[in-house]
Amino acid sequence: MSVWKNLGEHTVYENPWLRVNLADVELPDGRHLDHYLIRQRPVALATAVNENNEVLLLWRHRFIPDSWGWELPAGVVEDGEDIEAAAAREMLEETGWRPGPLRHLMTVEPSNGLSDARHHIYWAEGADYVGDPEDAFESERREWVPLKDIPDLVMRGEVKASNAAAALLMLYHMRLA
Structure with missing residues (x-):
């Protein structure tokens, strides 16, 4: 099974509606990439x-x-x-x-x-x-x-x-x- 792993993330911007985070992602082949993501409330x-x-x-x-x-x-x-x-x-x-x-x-x-x-x-x-x-x-x-x-x-x-x-x-x- 090919799973992307989030090895950790930190917040680069935040307000009451959302957080923009930068994650260190490990791909199934072992390579790493930086991935921006948005954390939001339901x-x-x-x-x-x-x-x-x-x-x-x-x-x-x-x-x-x-x-x-x-x-x-x-x-x-x-x-x-x-x-x-x-x-x-x-x-x-x-x-x-x-x-x-x-x-x-x-x-x-x-x-x-x-x-x-x-x-x-x-x-x-x-x-x-x-x-x-x-x-x-x-x-x-x-x-x-x-x-x-x-x-x-x-x-x-x-x-x-x-x-x-x-x-x-x-x-x-x-x-x-």
Whole structure:
């Protein structure tokens, strides 16, 4: 079995969101290389599917790639916070909808060649509207999108985030396929 071994690493940059580390990596053939990596806190995501088989999504702009797309409400899990509670909190803050009982859908590693980030994705059968979202600035709009439209949205590139694409296609498969 070919295993890369991390023989040690040190931090070259740090802020409240991430750490950039430099690792001494031993390759299976014994050679060494320096490898930069990003250490990140866990991320929690949540959405809901209503009685009409519509899924609650955010339409938002991401300034780094300068692109628009459908996403799931998401955010960093605070220190000591339960991951499921963080997912529910993020959904409420970003959409104004409180999810019903959450179910774990999947955990993904969106960039595991560069980062140790883990995104924990939850979903609920239904949600209750509480009011305007606290973090409305995070999206242009919040909509209930027909689950049957998800494969086409992904194919057209309207769901750009890998975590959202994986989760939405899984929900589509579970509910409609």
